Amino acid sequence: MTASILGPGAPALAFDVGGTDMKAALVDAEGTVLGTRRLPTPRDGERTADRVVEAVARLAEEFAAEYPSVAPAAAGLLVPGHVDAAAGVGVLSENLGWREYPFRERATAALGMPVGFDHDVRAAGEAEYLLGAASRYRDVLVVTIGTGIAAAVFIDGRIHAGDGRVGEIGHAPVADGPACACGGRGCLEAVASAAAIARRYAAGTGQPVRGAREVLARAQTGDGVALAVWESALDALALSFAHVVALLSPEALVIGGGLSEAGEELLEPLRRRLDARLTFHRRPVLVKARIGEDAGIIGAALKARAVAPIREQAGTR
């Protein structure tokens, strides 16, 4: 149970499907987050999206059994990749392998309630923008660094979704390699995502690690390969951010996702490297996301509340 960031509103189910794990929770009428759970995102080749919807329905049943007094009025469902939120469609996920999957329609049928559907990084970014570390800025990016790297882009106080592929900074070239899941080479995400940092260390040493945090810990104890991997990730992030700053001159970059859990151990060297790359540019404030790990769930709950029947939205039933 998480203290309420959301405040009162319609009770809702919240689902945040990531490239590795999916998270689910129930939000009550006070905005309290109940029963948060994390499970591996089901994978079944071309049927992965069907399995995700089945998992969503199963989780809804579990919440109903566990919290019989909380009757959700709507659900929020977030997925990664190229998302057409208006159409309710997952257009493409390279990591999870679906194309043109009608998530909103299928989830609405499976759950028997209205479903707010959106892109995981944009909805998490909206949570940080409305309720978290980005709330004091109008020109700001909320950058999620986890399995992949992508940003929610706020321009003059509004999120910019464009054609659904805005903010894909993880898929811009920062190096000559390694190969990226998208088919490109040297994408930021292939060098500097939390998953890439772990993968590159394992490839360089033959030793699997649990994640990027472990690579950072090894770098701090003098492991040369770990240090090289970590520093090249910082360099790649700073290079990418320099392009972002030159193009958009944002007030702030709010960093979320798994890698942001490293806090100042990530942000301090990143600020230094970015500063060295800039001249007349505005230095954006570089801060850690406040809602952090739960931003997806909070974002999903906000999407759910936005589609809940009006009479539920006051949070009284």
Next chain:
Amino acid sequence: MTASILGPGAPALAFDVGGTDMKAALVDAEGTVLGTRRLPTPRDGERTADRVVEAVARLAEEFAAEYPSVAPAAAGLLVPGHVDAAAGVGVLSENLGWREYPFRERATAALGMPVGFDHDVRAAGEAEYLLGAASRYRDVLVVTIGTGIAAAVFIDGRIHAGDGRVGEIGHAPVADGPACACGGRGCLEAVASAAAIARRYAAGTGQPVRGAREVLARAQTGDGVALAVWESALDALALSFAHVVALLSPEALVIGGGLSEAGEELLEPLRRRLDARLTFHRRPVLVKARIGEDAGIIGAALKARAVAPIREQAGTR
């Protein structure tokens, strides 16, 4: 005399100050551009901005003598660098050496009429957006490649100026060198602007050239240095555009400025290189600016008309 793109409106003076040359013209009530002239931007160290305003006043007198029947109701003045259009101030130009210069106030005093003041690349971009090649798009960049490289950024149908430093893609790192006027190294502008292409060729051969067009011509006749300079400029532009596409997924990139005069000889290889860098991304339409060389003058005239007294705006006097 140019055929009217502008259409009827207040008669106006138009001044477009660039890093190398400045252009001036008079626009009559039908929108016809009269007496366009180009002269070297005056340079006088810390007094350069004063000299620019003096040149503007002198040109206004010349137009008054040459076209006594056209009485301008306002003037438009565009300058490069970091511009605060709302305050009327040229905040900083590395190339021309001014800081915090109150252009609007000084030009208003020198000309005795209202002055619309803005950033050269943004105002030229607005001309292309309202009247030129960008007019069919809502998410589009108008990229000017001349002495420097910068873009006017349109998001969902509105220009995004931010803090006045939005669109400075010329000052993002694409290589390890050469040194850039901004104090950085390997900025796009130091590698791929029209001026940089000429400069790099001259540095590589000891032979001065008139401009980037001559480098392209030499590359086409088998000059190895010219070819290397030209191709590295194309590579740098494609790399920069790949970052732009990943972050903003624009519908189109409209290319203006001196280098765009090369037309398909520039655009065709650029499309090919950009395409090779992209995977799932939307391929932006890559087209030449339509108003082209006159976009600054047209943009300045639009800025002038926006501040002309209402009774003049119909174009009747």
